[in-house]
Amino acid sequence: MQHDPNAQQQQQYVHDPSQPMPVSQTPAPMYGEKAPDYHLQPQQTGAQGHQFLTAMPLASLSRSPAPVDCPSCGARALTACSYQSGDNAHLWALIFCCLLCAPCVPYVVKSFKDVQHSCGNCAVPLALWHKSGGVDVLIHA
Incomplete structure (x- = not known):
């Protein structure tokens, strides 16, 4: 009986559909499909609930959760975002007041506001992202 090296390679790539496919073996998306973002996809981990693969450093947070x-609290969770009027919104309100007589626009439109990130688990404020650039970390390890 002869040993076939190709048979061993083919068997190596067989996947059991009842088991979740590891990220490194997930097939590439077909043309026209959106590639999944594995850093933001929660994975089911049994008793612990959802776990994210990676965590973002607090100083690198931006506009989105x-x-x-x-x-x-030590938990890895998606941040909860709230919007606050900051210096950038006040500056735009002054500009809108002088040019368009509509100073309220920057106070009602989210894109003019700063974003405060809070822990999705314990609701402690973690960081404040400024529309003008930069992040203030509100809590340190």
């Missing part, structure tokens, strides 16, 4: 490791 991101998974972080909370220094307060």
